[in-house]
Amino acid sequence: MAAIAQNQDQAAFAELFRHFAPRVKAFLMKSGADASLAEDCMQDVMATLWRKAHMYDPARASVATWIFTIARNRRIDLLRRAARPEPEDLPWGPEAPPEQAEALALQQDTERLAAALAKLPEKQRSLVQRAYFGDLSHAEISLETGLPLGTIKSRIRLALDRLRHAMT
Amino acid sequence: MTDTHHTAPDDVLMGYATGTLSQAFDLVLATHVSLSDDARARLETFEALGGAVLCDLDAEDLDRAAPAPDSLQQTLAKIDGAAPAPRPTPHAKGLFPAPLQDAVGGDETAVSWRAVGGGVKQCVLHSDEGGIARLLLIPAGREMPVHSHHGSEMTLVLQGAYRDEGGRFARGDLEVADTEITHQPIAEPGEDCICLVATDAKLRFRSLLPRLAQPFIGI
Ligand SMILES: [Zn+2]
Ligand SMILES: [Zn+2]
Numbered sequence: 001m002a003a004i005a006q007n008q009d010q011a012a013f014a015e016l017f018r019h020f021a022p023r024v025k026a027f028l029m030k031s032g033a034d035a036s037l038a039e040d041c042m043q044d045v046m047a048t049l050w051r052k053a054h055m056y057d058p059a060r061a062s063v064a065t066w067i068f069t070i071a072r073n074r075r076i077d078l079l080r081r082a083a084r085p086e087p088e089d090l091p092w093g094p095e096a097p098p099e100q101a102e103a104l105a106l107q108q109d110t111e112r113l114a115a116a117l118a119k120l121p122e123k124q125r126s127l128v129q130r131a132y133f134g135d136l137s138h139a140e141i142s143l144e145t146g147l148p149l150g151t152i153k154s155r156i157r158l159a160l161d162r163l164r165h166a167m168t
Numbered sequence: 169m170t171d172t173h174h175t176a177p178d179d180v181l182m183g184y185a186t187g188t189l190s191q192a193f194d195l196v197l198a199t200h201v202s203l204s205d206d207a208r209a210r211l212e213t214f215e216a217l218g219g220a221v222l223c224d225l226d227a228e229d230l231d232r233a234a235p236a237p238d239s240l241q242q243t244l245a246k247i248d249g250a251a252p253a254p255r256p257t258p259h260a261k262g263l264f265p266a267p268l269q270d271a272v273g274g275d276e277t278a279v280s281w282r283a284v285g286g287g288v289k290q291c292v293l294h295s296d297e298g299g300i301a302r303l304l305l306i307p308a309g310r311e312m313p314v315h316s317h318h319g320s321e322m323t324l325v326l327q328g329a330y331r332d333e334g335g336r337f338a339r340g341d342l343e344v345a346d347t348e349i350t351h352q353p354i355a356e357p358g359e360d361c362i363c364l365v366a367t368d369a370k371l372r373f374r375s376l377l378p379r380l381a382q383p384f385i386g387i
Contacts, residue, residue, distance in 0.1 A: 010244065017240050023222045026233035030225075039236055047246040051253040060212060065219030072187045072218065080191060082294075085198035087208065088266035089256055114220035125224075131186050132221040138183025145217075153213040160205050 001063055005053035016063070017046055024071045030133040031075055041078065045071045058103035059159040062110035068132075075134070090163045102159060109152045116147050174334070174341040175207050176200055178214075180322075185214035190298025192366040195271055196322045196342070199364055202265030203324075203340035263326055268364060271301070276327075276362065279303055286310065299368035306330065306355040306363070316350040319369030323353075328361035330354055 003009035004016075024045050028038035048070050056066055076084045117125060124146065131141045176184075176197060183189045184197040201207045236242070259266040262275035271293045272278050281289035287307040294301040299319075306312060308328065322344050329338040332351040337343050345351060355361040 013244075014240060017243065020222075021235045021239060021243075022230045022233050023225055025235060026225050026229045027222055029233050030229060035233075038233065039239065042235065043239065043243045043246060046243050047250070048253075050247045051250055054252055055255060061215065062219050064222050065212075065216045068218035068222050069215055071222075072185075076187050082191060084187070085191070085195045085267040085271065087198050087211075088202035088259070090208075110216055110219055111223075113216060114223040117217075117220045117224045128217070129221055129224075131182065131188075132218050134186060134188055136186075136188065138179050138186075138188055141179050141182050141186075147217065149213050149217065152216045153209055156212045156216075157205075157209045160209055164205070 001053055001056050001058065004050060005056065013050060016049070020049075020064075020067050021046060024067060027068075027071055027133070028075060030129070032134070033075075033078075037078075041074050042071075045074050048074070057159070059099060059106060059162070060156060062107050064110060064114075090160070099162075102155070102162075106152070106155050106159075109155055113147060113149070113152060120146065173204075173206070174337055174343055175204050176210075176342050177344060178210065180344060181207060181210050182214045185211055185218060190368065191296060192294050192299035192301035192368070193320075193322060195267060195294060195301045196324050196364055196366045198267035199265050199326075200324050200340070200342045202267060204342075207342075263362070268326075272303075281305060288312075293364075299366050301364065301366045304363045304365050306353070306361040308355055308360050309357045310355050312353045312355075314350065314352040317345055317347055317367070317369065319347070319367065321345040321365065321367045324364045326362045326364060328359040329356045330361050330363075331356065 001012075001016075003012035021042055025035075025038045025042040028041050029035065033041060045067065049067060052070075056063075061069075073084050073086075117128060120128070127136070128145055128147075130136050180189075180193075180197070184194065184201075189197065197211075201211050256266075259269050260275065262269070264272060264275050269275055272291075279291045281291055281303075284290050287310060289305040291303045292300060293303060306328075312330075322342060323337070324342045325337045325339055327339060329336060330353040331337070332343075332353045334343055334345075334349070334351060336356075337353075
């Protein structure tokens, strides 16, 4: 991501594209889009990733997480005429560059989370997936996922504290 | 447990993360998260789970979703010459966090209030089949009618405070009420209470036509 943000590195982008383009397209198709709409939206999502690369904070989200939020918002934009209301941005100045170690740890936690998701009993795993494909209303979402969400939460909490302190 | 921080329950935050809430409730959640670091950390946790779902898709789904042969070239063509997206310009610090300022078109001085009786004022910000989001101004000390709910109601306090059967709610606090809850919010004396309220069905008032209720009915 840094290579894309700082050097407009097309080779780095192509590598991300190979990994994520099919995932974003599959996500959109599982969410109800047909193949040609999903293809077009996936290209928009990947183009957004390029244009917003400089706003990505690796201490707060893995690349997969960040792409998920862009794809989710694109899906919502398709369904509504208005853009989805987003929380206020937490500005982070040059004083608070993301810590390499923090960013790496978050990336590893996300990978552990994905591995744990893959190991869930099929019924539970499919419930989580359906929630994210937009198949379940929030009232139907079961929270007993058995997934190690706590470690990621405390990691994000630290990153938010870092931002808050940098601003005061 | 202290009574000072009322925040969104996990299922609601997960609904916001997965994008399954309606626009009216999205506005309340976006505004709440802007005011609560705890809610923000939990939201980003559920978004991390979304990233994990993206990484854990089934092989056959990925095969069916293979990008078009010239997909990368088309995407690069879309990008070609496009300037990096500008960082969102920071909003003036005020009573309303950024997403609410966007919905109102300014801070609280830009709200076009409409009197609905008893000194209570409201301003509808968004309305569709998924729900209604409105700002409500309850004069300091005023009692709202006792009511229960046909659907969900989320109330986020922006200024002042109110009390009801669920406790005390002040700036940044979110109260979630559903069909099981009957309550009577009472604004605290001192400052007028300004809330952002989303509902997905009409409220059900217990007494027949309480003084304040009538104007709300049929909205
Ligand atoms: Zn991945
Ligand atoms: Zn209520």
